[in-house]
Amino acid sequence: MRKIIADTHAHTIVSGHAYSTIREMASAARRRGIQVQALTEHAPKMPGTCGLYYFQNLDVIPREMDGVRMLFGAELNIMDPEGNVDLPERVCEELDLAIASMHIPCFGEGRSEDEVMRAYEAVMKKPYVKIIGHPDDSRFPTDYERLVKMAKETGTLLELNNSSLRPASFRVGTRENLLTMLDLCRQYDVAVTTGSDAHVDVDAGNFCYVSELLEYCNFPEDLVVTTDPEQLKRYLQIDL
Template identity: 55%
Template sequence: MKIMVVWRYLKRTGVFQMAEQNINIAVDTHTHTLASGHAYNTLREMARMAADKGLSGLAVTEHAPEMPGTCHSFYFQNMRVIPRNMYGIELLMGVELNVMDENGSVDLPESLIRELDIAIASIHVPCYKDVLGRAEITQTYINVMEKDHIDIIGHPDDGRVPVDYEVLVKEAKRTGTLLEVNNSSLRPGGFRQDTRHNAACMLRLCKKYETMVVLGSDAHMDVDIANCRYSMEVVDEIGFPEELVANTSLEKLKACLKRNKKL
């Protein structure tokens, strides 16, 4: 049975209303809590909302230390104390790493990243130290995807960070790295540029080369958990196949994470 995970908040009544979407999303792979510094809910509040929305899993991926205002590396070192099940939701405690340079360096040590349940690597303009040219960014992503402890490339849709999507998609397929379709990027009025065009281009190529993706909300508040409204519009436009979406079940997602393929 498909889980209806696009939710609308009705201010007049103060309730949530579900709207149907075509692809089942069982796990939100990209969310943030108060610990990231610019999000608005606790870990328990996020887990409870995920349960209320009928999910089976929730990845909590706080911004890594180079993002202004986020938590210290000690936060990630201490994640072993966090229960991996809350309100019947399996928690994947992870990180959204900052890609720092063309070498693909990130802002936590490999030994620590390997201890986490999931790792996204994203280029954020305030953190990236090298040239934001198409050839340079493409090589940066290739270098990141060679790392077997990084599972997902986060929001590779920002026109401010240009990339050769054909190379990106082929290299993601070769390395087993998941590419993210980020709902927050596609939200009208967002700060990233040309995201719908870029997401559509990437998805067409992923469909052509059978490269796996995840649909992540990038929720910074509990009401946005599993909100894939804008992502789903692009997915539907492309006719993207459900079998190439990794987070349609918890088991499928886990099997697609590079860290688990080594087991």
Template identity: 40%
Template sequence: MKFVADLHTHTIVSGHAYSTLMENAKYASEIGLEILGVTDHGPNMPGAPDLWYFGNFKVLPRELYGVKMLYGCEANIIDYEGNLDIPVEVQKKLDVMIVSMHEPLMEGGKSSDLNTATILKAMDNPNVNILGHMGNPKFPIHEEEIVKKAKEKNILIELNNSSFVSSRLGSDVNCTKIVKLCKEFGQRIIVNSDAHFCYCIGNFSVAEKILKDVDMPEELIINTNRTMLIDFLHEKGKNI
């Protein structure tokens, strides 16, 4: 299986990542990726950049080392109403917005009912493009409800390789269940690295094993095809 894009990557600007934007783009080029998403953490995450960082993407080139660059954010859900730490006027200008729940900002271990209701509310935001690392066992959810609403709202569900190798360990069982549900309901997914170091970009090795075990149709894996991915972003109102 060939992947053309990785839309969930972090630079040194996130505060706990270790490579620059240029280093990430160069490595993406070296491994043959066509599209790279720069999605540093939203400003409420400890060590994250100021809002000014996300508002100044206009100064950055649309291509580096032959790689098409998308500039966005991994926005944080900051309360049980599904609100985010990025203002709406900034959200609209991003190429891609991933939304995630993180322990420094939300208490883990809450009920599946509460976590699910929170994510469902976040999905009512038309600027949300991707749900990040939904398999995190510290934030249990009702997976079928999430998958069904994601399909209704045309939001991608992420299969996050980092969740299996360095972060949110124990996600594999939940992620397998989510991918099976996505296959059942025809919900599109995206496979991302969540790289915090350039050499992790495009590493989907464990995620690929899950996809093979589930026999996930390639037409539901949106970053296996450049046209399919760009068309999705156009559907979300992005002029890229």
């Protein structure tokens, strides 16, 4: 497997439950050899995070720090089975990238598989959503074949989330779910991305668990867009 050179999901102190600044995250990414570091703060409905104006003002931040190409976006909260998210479309379209994820404080718990899948399918049809974040948690029951097929149809990247695979992760059944998802991605020729989901600088660009998983299942490296800047540019539709 070629080296992972991009991290498409991480947070800074403004997300409320993260602990490092933008420059600390950039510096840590450089030390790990990461060429592209995305900072994707939790969107406004996550308790404790930043508000709308933060996302409207991201154009003032330099896109290169410490020799690292920086991307600034949002981790949108999927709010309901209709796939509504918590930033306006016009704001999302101006971000470098938008991830859409399910979190219990926003989507709730005890949802049925059909509700989860309706939400995923609706949000993947939004052209500004480039990535589905951590689709690996059994608390949100998922039909992975249906998810992978929709990702292929819409050109949406499915995320391998390093934080989900931590032994102390609060997410449920993540390794087994990701192995199922990766097998289907191989079958249907669907690309994945890698997100550290770092909430502190020491984890920026940390893919120790993701790399082990990819090696374990011998996943095709050409389907991992974060090993190839040209593929990443194509999927995110952004210059790097």
